[in-house]
Amino acid sequence: MTDPIAKTIWIADDDRGVRFVLAEALRDAGHIVREFGDTDAVREALRTDRPAVLLTDVHMPGEDGLALLAALQAQGIGPVIVMSAYTDVATTAAAYRAGAVDYLAKPFDLDQAVTAVERALAEVSALSTPAPAAVVPGHALLGESAAMREVFRLIGRVAASDLNVLITGETGTGKELVARALHEESARRGKPFVALNTAAIPSELLESELFGHEAGAFTGATRRHPGRFEQAEGGTLFLDEIGDMPLALQTRLLRVLAGGEFYRVGGRELIRGNVRIVAATHQDLDERVAAGLFRADLKHRLDVVRIALPALRTRRSDIPLLARHFIASAARELNLPAKRFSRAALKLIERRDYPGNVRELENLCRRLTVIAPGVEILPADLGDGPVAASGHDWTDALRDWAGQALNA
Incomplete structure (x- = not known):
């Protein structure tokens, strides 16, 4: 038998006007209020x-709201939403530390308050329902769209070979994840996977990063340093943003790919390497070649097999799957309570454009894991517009109530 009291919303505030308008808004939304x-x-x-x-x-005669909140938390009573005209960092942080599920800064929008209450009610319901066990995929690459199924097919066919692979796609589409999957599904999986973003290293240091250097090879080189080719021996070397590599270094890389041999910077010892090269770029290498910025012969050495990653906006059907995966992963990584998306929030997320692709979606999910106040993520948490269309502020309602009282 359901206890009707369990559905009652309590409001504690020494301001009678605030209690009145907030209680009326909640009753209009179908809630019982005390x-x-x-x-x-x-x-x-x-x-x-x-x-x-x-x-x-927060501030009432006698015991304040934060002390009450702490006492209720100790008894397992809640959830509690704190209201206050004091919106300084200390008060807000103290409320959340004491266990508040949300914080309403006065004057607040009445619809925002109703949404906060209903989110808290949904959280109570979610906590009483066991969550399904999270399924951890074998690889971080996820997708059920036709475009991603083709990517998975190519990875499966190419991984076991030793062919060089060129991965193309916009920034944030997951090029390094593909490179790692190629390595993990290959016979080289027991050897190192070494990644180098060639655009992130100054051109004067890039040669040393790739091939290493001997002590005294240049100012500051106090000892021998093995390069990425040596570090990746027997395994896979992933060269990200290969399109930004300086032309002079492209020539040396080409010689290594052709002969499998190289010298450290300042060295005389010929080193033979056994490394598989997987390269990636967000640029059009054909255009770079036509512009004289990239060697055609190097492109052909790298572009033996090409895997083109689709932009997230072209595979929207994968977005809900990715969002659920990222929100669960973020909770585990950050050691925070697990959250889930409401159906309406998931629809909004699916309709968004993602210039930063999968990386942008992952960052959004990490942010929501920390910032969204309830177990269930609602459209209002996404910042896609006003919390409610009415925009009815409780101060307006209080004025209306005061006018009614004067005319009574």
Whole structure:
């Protein structure tokens, strides 16, 4: 048998006007409401009843709302939403530390308050329902769209070979993930996977990063340093943003790919290497070749097999799958409570454009894991527009109520 009291929203605020307009908004939304003018009245009511959600002001006569919040947390009573006209960092942080699920800064929008209450109610419901066990994929690459199925097919066919692979795609599409999958599914999986972003290293240091250097090879070279080719011996060397490599270094890389031999910078010892090269770029290498910025013969050496990654906007059907995966991964990584997307929030996420592709979606999910106040992520948490269309502020409602009272 369902206890009707369990569905009741309690409001504790010494300002009668605030209690009135907030209670009316919640009743209009279909909720049962009880009002209290101070924390003593709340504590007395707790002898026999329990709220579904409590909204409490911070500063009230006698015991303040934060002390009440801490006491309720100790008894396992909640969730609690804190309201306050004091929006400084210390007060807000203290409320969340004490266990508040949300913080409403006065004056707040009434629809925002109703949304916060309903989010807290959804959280109570979610906590009472066991979450399905998370499925951890073998690879971080996810997708069910036709474009991604073709990517997976190519990885499966090419991984076991020793062919060089060129991965193309916009920034953030997951080129390094493909390179790692190629390595992990190959006979070289027990050997190192070494990645180097050639655009992130100054051109004067890039040669040393790739091939290493001997002590005294240049100012500051106090000892021998093995390069990425040596570090990746027997395994896979992933050269990201290969399109940005300086022409002079392209020539040396070409000789290494042709003969499998190289010298360290400042060295005389010929080193033979056994490394598979996987390169990636977000640029059009054909255009770079035509412009004289990239060697055609190097392109042909790298572009033995090409895997083109689709932009996220071209495979929107994969976005819900990715979003659920990222939100679960972020909670585990950050040691935070697991969250889930409401159906409406997931629809909004699917409709977004992602210039940063999968990386941008992952960052959004990490941000929501930290910032979204409830277990269920709602459209309002995404920042895609006003919380509600009405924009009805409780200060306007208070004015209306005061006018009615004067005319009564």
